[in-house]
Amino acid sequence: MHFSIGMDIGLVGIKGVVMKGENIVAQVVKDTGVRPALAAKECYEQLLSDADISSDKIQAHGVSGWGSKTLSFDFDIEYLPDVVCLAKGAKWACPTSRMVVDVGAQTAKVARFDGNGSVKKYELSDKCASGTGRFLEIMSAALGLKVNNLGQIGQAASKLVEISSQCSVFAESEIISYVNTGEKTEDIVNGINYSIAKRVSTIIMRVGIQEDIIITGGVAKNDAVVRYIEEMVKVRFKDYGVDPQMIGAIGASLTAQQT
Amino acid sequence: MIVAGIDVGSLTAKALIMKDGEIIDFDIITVRPTPVQSAGDVMEKALNKTGLKMDDLDYCVSTGYGREQISFSRKSISEISCHGMGAHWCRPSIRGVIDIGGQDCKAIIVDKDGNLDNFAMNDKCAAGTGRFLEIISKALGIDLAELGPLTFKSNNPLKIVRRCSVFAEYEVIFLLAEGKDVTDIGAGVNEAMAQRAFSLASSINLNNKLTGELTVTGGVAKNVGVIKNLEKLFDAEIVSLPLDPQIMGALGAALFARRYYEKEVRV
Structure with missing residues (x-):
């Protein structure tokens, strides 16, 4: 059985996995920080040490994500398109799935794929932070909250404070004005969750909905956003037992094995 | 003929008074809680310096986001039209x-x-x-x-x-x-x-x-x-521009006031 490493270099986090065939041996998440090259190198070294394996045992290396093109490594590496890795990873995480929605720090991607995990149709939004x-x-920083708590806080709301600005910069000023006019934090957070769900749903509708769909990326950890998207596009996302942030890295590792 | 233009924006309110086609005074204040209060206050301030009273105004036009609510203005015009008109008056080319x-x-x-x-x-x-x-x-x-x-x-x-x-x-x-x-x-x-x-x-x-x-x-x-x-x-x-660009909206509104006065009132 061959070992492979996959890394997904995002704007905020670097995700890495060591796989033996189809099984995960080690996984690491690191902050990208302001020096992506250094963080990627540290991630790689930690993967090797966590898997307790030397670099010459790794037969394939795949990297994808925003930072992949700007980095160089001292070993042969496959630079892989994000959407290809995403579909491959989604198919691995949930073998019956044929569609994936991925919401990361700077991109929302939606892809449909076949039984081999090959992409049939996709759309992405990476021009605008909304x-x-x-x-x-x-938004969570403006409210003094932790981003990981937004889902839970929003679900305690008794109403929805609708955010009219699409632009993140203007929306930030808008929510501060709601704080000043006495709106409750949970109601504003509810509006924030609703707002991002609406943007993502628009992209999903451009690709066309398909049953057997999963949601991945850091934002998939926000239950309130996930529920809103389900309501808006009238579908239920399938469960799978893997950290939703790791799907791109897993896909990179699997794709590198096959090339 | 004495006309006035008033521009109530989101941060500041401006009023400008013209007599026979010349600017005689203008003022800028930060906004009050409502557009109506902002408009009243800035107009009063501008009038005070000239010794004129509200009754002396022949025609007043308002612009800016609070323009619809000002009772002493007879017409409201978009800030884009007013801004262009004001700048053009300052420098006709x-x-x-x-x-x-x-x-x-x-x-x-x-x-x-x-x-x-x-x-x-x-x-x-x-x-x-x-x-x-x-x-x-x-x-x-x-x-x-x-x-x-x-x-x-x-x-x-x-x-x-x-x-x-x-x-x-x-x-x-x-x-x-x-x-x-x-x-x-x-x-x-x-x-x-x-x-x-x-x-x-x-x-x-x-x-x-x-x-x-x-x-x-x-x-x-x-x-x-x-x-x-x-x-x-x-x-x-x-x-x-030879004048504070912030005042262009109010200036344009005053110019429209002059035009409407000539068209509607003087004939």
Whole structure:
């Protein structure tokens, strides 16, 4: 059985896995920070040490994600398209799935794929921060909350404070004005969760809905956003037992094995 | 004939009084809790200095976002028409106005009489507004006022690829981490900002259709680097106005008041 490493270098986090065939041996998440090359190198070294394996045992290396093109490594590496890795990883995480929605820090991606995990149709939004995890981070910082708590807080709301600005910068000013006019934090958070769900749903509808769909990326950890998207596009996301952030890295590792 | 223009914006309210076609006074205040209060207060302040009373006004026109609610104004007109009209009165050879404020950007074309010919506005996205420059100068660790001159100090302006303010901020942080020079990044930011305003203006063909002078107003007009880049993009000189550009809306409203007075009342 062959060992492979996959890394997904995002704007906020670097995700890495060591796989033996189809099984995960080790996984690491690191903050990208302001020096992505250094963080990627540290992630790689930690993967080797966690898996207790030397680098010459790794037969294939795959990297994808925003930072992949800007980095160089001292070993042969496959630079892989994000959407290809995403579909491959989704198919691995949930073998019956044929569609994946991925909401990361700076991109929302939606892809349909076949039984081999090959992409049939996709759309992505990476020009504007609305509809990305970065939007949630900015809003939670403005409210003095942890981004990981937004889902839970929003679900305690008694009403929805609708955010009219699509632009993250203007939406930040808007929610501060709601704080000043006495709106409750949970109701504002409810509006924030609703707002990002609406943006992501628009992209899903452009690709066309398909049953057997999963949701991945950091934002998939926000239950309130996930429920809103389900309501808006009238579908239920399938459960799978893997950290939703790791799907791209897993896909990179699997794709590198096959090339 | 005594006319007045009143401009109630989101941050400031302005009133301007004209007598027989000459400006006799104007005033600017920060807004009060409601547009009605802002309008009343600023008009009172402007009138006080002239010794005139509200009853002495022959006609008053209002503009700005609170324009519909002002009881002593007889008509309300959009701030875009007023802004263009005011700038044209200050410098009759002006045909193009680009107004870049903290929250929006407008490109305006006026005809030889100062009437609105066409306009484009962006108030949906912070890229291309003053907010973009605020965010980026903070990331660079410099004052907003220091950003403009960097264009003249840099020999190698760096290209800022991302349009979204949020992602451009990241781009700048990564450039700094790579050891790139603040001067070169700042110069690139001014270039990017000018490019956004130029794109907006090009959407109404202002770049090709400009038949007279071009001026830039709003807070971003104080950034000499953005102005320099806009001159390059338009291949034209950008002229400045002889009056505080903040007052252009109220001035335009007063000019409309004069026109309506002549049309409706005096005949």
